Amino acid sequence: xxxxxxxxxxxxxxxxLTETLASLLSQTHDDFxxxxxxxxxxxxxxxxxRAHATDPRVRxxxxxxxxxxxxxxxxxxxxxxxxxxxxxxxxLWLPEKLATHVRHLQAEPDVAISYSGSAMIDExxxxxxxxxxxxxxxxxxxxxxxxxxxxxGSAAVMRKSALLDLAxxxxxxxxxxxxxxxxxxxxxxxxxxxxxxxTTDWQIAxxxxxxxxxxxxxxxxxAALDRQLQAWERMVDKLRPLNPEFFAxxxxxxxxxxxxxxxxxxxxxxxxxxxxxxxxxxASTSARPLIEEPAxxxxxxxxxxALRAVGPASVVQAGxxxxxxxxx
Amino acid sequence: xxxxxxxxxxxxxxxxGVMRMLDHLxxxxxxxxxxxxxxxPVKRTAFSWGSFDADVIVCHIAPGWxxxxxxxALRAMHPTTRLVHVEHSYTRSFTALNVPHKRRFFAMLRxxxxxxxxxxxVSKAQAGWMAERRLAPASKLSVISPQVDLSAxxxxxxxxxxxxxxGAIGRxxxxxxxxxxxxGFRMCPNPEARLVIFGEGSQRDRLMALAAGDRxxxxxxxxxxPAEAYRAVDVVAMPSRWEAYGLxxxxxxxxxxxxxxxxxxxxRDRIGASGVIPCGSDPKAWRKSIEAVLAGTPPVVPVLxxxxxxxxxxxxxxxxxxxxxxx
Numbered sequence: 286x287x288x289x290x291x292x293x294x295x296x297x298x299x300x301x302l303t304e305t306l307a308s309l310l311s312q313t314h315d316d317f318x319x320x321x322x323x324x325x326x327x328x329x330x331x332x333x334x335r336a337h338a339t340d341p342r343v344r345x346x347x348x349x350x351x352x353x354x355x356x357x358x359x360x361x362x363x364x365x366x367x368x369x370x371x372x373x374x375x376x377l378w379l380p381e382k383l384a385t386h387v388r389h390l391q392a393e394p395d396v397a398i399s400y401s402g403s404a405m406i407d408e409x410x411x412x413x414x415x416x417x418x419x420x421x422x423x424x425x426x427x428x429x430x431x432x433x434x435x436x437x438g439s440a441a442v443m444r445k446s447a448l449l450d451l452a453x454x455x456x457x458x459x460x461x462x463x464x465x466x467x468x469x470x471x472x473x474x475x476x477x478x479x480x481x482x483x484t485t486d487w488q489i490a491x492x493x494x495x496x497x498x499x500x501x502x503x504x505x506x507x508a509a510l511d512r513q514l515q516a517w518e519r520m521v522d523k524l525r526p527l528n529p530e531f532f533a534x535x536x537x538x539x540x541x542x543x544x545x546x547x548x549x550x551x552x553x554x555x556x557x558x559x560x561x562x563x564x565x566x567x568a569s570t571s572a573r574p575l576i577e578e579p580a581x582x583x584x585x586x587x588x589x590x591a592l593r594a595v596g597p598a599s600v601v602q603a604g605x606x607x608x609x610x611x612x613x
Numbered sequence: 614x615x616x617x618x619x620x621x622x623x624x625x626x627x628x629x630g631v632m633r634m635l636d637h638l639x640x641x642x643x644x645x646x647x648x649x650x651x652x653x654p655v656k657r658t659a660f661s662w663g664s665f666d667a668d669v670i671v672c673h674i675a676p677g678w679x680x681x682x683x684x685x686a687l688r689a690m691h692p693t694t695r696l697v698h699v700e701h702s703y704t705r706s707f708t709a710l711n712v713p714h715k716r717r718f719f720a721m722l723r724x725x726x727x728x729x730x731x732x733x734x735v736s737k738a739q740a741g742w743m744a745e746r747r748l749a750p751a752s753k754l755s756v757i758s759p760q761v762d763l764s765a766x767x768x769x770x771x772x773x774x775x776x777x778x779x780g781a782i783g784r785x786x787x788x789x790x791x792x793x794x795x796x797g798f799r800m801c802p803n804p805e806a807r808l809v810i811f812g813e814g815s816q817r818d819r820l821m822a823l824a825a826g827d828r829x830x831x832x833x834x835x836x837x838x839p840a841e842a843y844r845a846v847d848v849v850a851m852p853s854r855w856e857a858y859g860l861x862x863x864x865x866x867x868x869x870x871x872x873x874x875x876x877x878x879x880x881r882d883r884i885g886a887s888g889v890i891p892c893g894s895d896p897k898a899w900r901k902s903i904e905a906v907l908a909g910t911p912p913v914v915p916v917l918x919x920x921x922x923x924x925x926x927x928x929x930x931x932x933x934x935x936x937x938x939x940x
Contacts, residue, residue, distance in 0.1 A: 486708035
């Protein structure tokens with residue numbers, strides 16, 4: 286039995302899957318399996334996945350499209366490792382990532398999720414100057430709700446026993462348990478991590494370094510940002526009954542952070558109206574981001590304001606400001 | 614032969630359930646000949662609780678950083694006395710919901726438990742959690758679930774034929790999760806159904822606001838006679854967010870009432886027992902469980918063998934108190 290399983294949810298990712306798999310197959314850790322879950326792709330993904338299955342470490346599972354959460358759940362059900370990592374089929378792992386997290390989880394038996402920071406790459410795979418350098422120690426549920434230190438879907442390696450503590454089976458599900466809630470098409474990560482924090486006594490902790498390369502896709506659609514906000518609100522509505530006092534204390538600040546994040550996304554999309562609206566809503570929802578992270582919050586407001594006042598011509602300045610902060 | 618003297622340390626924050634358990638334990642006829650038990654209230658956060666003359670000291674006080682000096686002094690002042698701690702408060706779900714900095718909290722518990730010769734968990738689930746988090750070594754850890762005198766409740770009750778009245782009995786505090794129950798109950802359209810809530814507490818106004826406008830829900834305040842409360846309901850609901858043991862489940866079963874329990878901590882120990890219906894921890898799950906129990910014939914809860922349970926319980930404590938009986 287392999288000690289670790291890396292789950293690769295893949296949906297129409299022919300352009301990037303080979304590169305992702307190459308980064309996983311060159312992990313320095315010597316005992317792992319890769320489970321590619323082809324989530325009903327219509328492009329060349331199945332063929333690329335099959336071609337890699339000649340490597341004894343690689344398995345491919347194909348299913349009708351169930352979304353990212355559904356692909357991960359299928360991967361978890363098939364995983365044989367004591368440790369389970371996730372890497373989306375367009376992201377990359379640095380060679381020492383798995384070994385680092387396995388060591389960390391072995392040294393800290395009360396830690397369920399080990400994660401690291403990420404460096405962003407663009408659609409062409411070029412390293413951007415933006416990075417995610419999250420808090421690594423003393424992470425509370427409030428940190429997860431407000432700033433989600435795990436950051437993205439390819440940053441975490443988890444203890445399988447902790448995943449099983451989260452597993453449940455909806456009445457209509459006939460195949461296997463759910464760990465991620467498949468009714469979510471966005472915010473499925475944060476929903477799962479926060480549920481872990483609110484219903485179990487597992488801890489989460491990070492290791493230093495930017496061990497993931499996380500690909501940023503320019504969506505450009507303000508409707509996508511609205512959907513993202515809706516999913517986030519649904520996540521909060523779902524989890525609130527677990528601990529109403531916790532949400533009463535932290536919900537407004539967390540919403541302000543979420544709106545600030547979306548405002549920054551809108552700035553990157555050059556959507557001046559949306560960026561301004563979101564920045565304004567963030568500021569009027571709670572002053573916590575301004576107090577806790579003044580530089581980043583002010584940069585967001587200035588970038589949104591500049592974009593609005595000068596229009597796309599200010600992109601360069603706004604871009605510079607965003608890059609000086611070099612995180613999203 | 615002189616009697617073994619046992620001192621139970623409690624403090625003013627010790628829950629009512631613990632005091633009832635100690636009343637019952639002190640009066641067990643099975644122990645009366647060999648053991649002399651005393652209950653001593655102390656101030657939890659005092660620097661030291663003093664020096665006591667006893668063969669065994671059983672501590673029922675919830676550990677915490679602020680009472681660590683007193684716990685340490687207890688060990689220092691009684692180097693040869695057998696020190697036993699009963700963990701009535703802390704559980705996996707308690708930690709999940711109340712402890713932001715878990716690492717520090719576990720460190721505090723490990724230090725505290727290391728001062729004792731024996732640590733008693735009040736449920737198997739709690740003991741499993743203590744073992745998984747390495748809070749106490751397996752050699753020190755045992756499980757004795759608390760008991761109270763259930764004879765009055767058992768005498769007053771008979772089997773339930775039809776389920777119509779759901780009852781919730783306990784303090785109106787976030788721990789008890791009555792908010793989840795009220796929200797779930799409100800989603801059940803059945804006009805005949807009733808929800809009766811016995812108890813007082815800090816959440817009273819909030820719960821009444823949640824129930825406002827639904828005339829099927831009634832708050833009856835503190836039940837002076839528990840037997841009366843159980844008789845007034847057909848099914849008991851325990852939507853607790855955490856629960857080291859959960860005596861209400863035993864009382865409900867003694868009263869031959871089916872009991873719906875959330876699947877947390879000590880309540881997990883009861884899953885599989887007759888008349889115990891497990892339920893998820895959100896309003897929708899409660900709605901489903903309530904509708905199912907109202908629609909069907911309620912499960913029959915057999916008469917509990919209270920006397921046999923009691924003598925097993927006495928035997929377990931005898932092993933704690935009497936070095937000759939220890940395995």
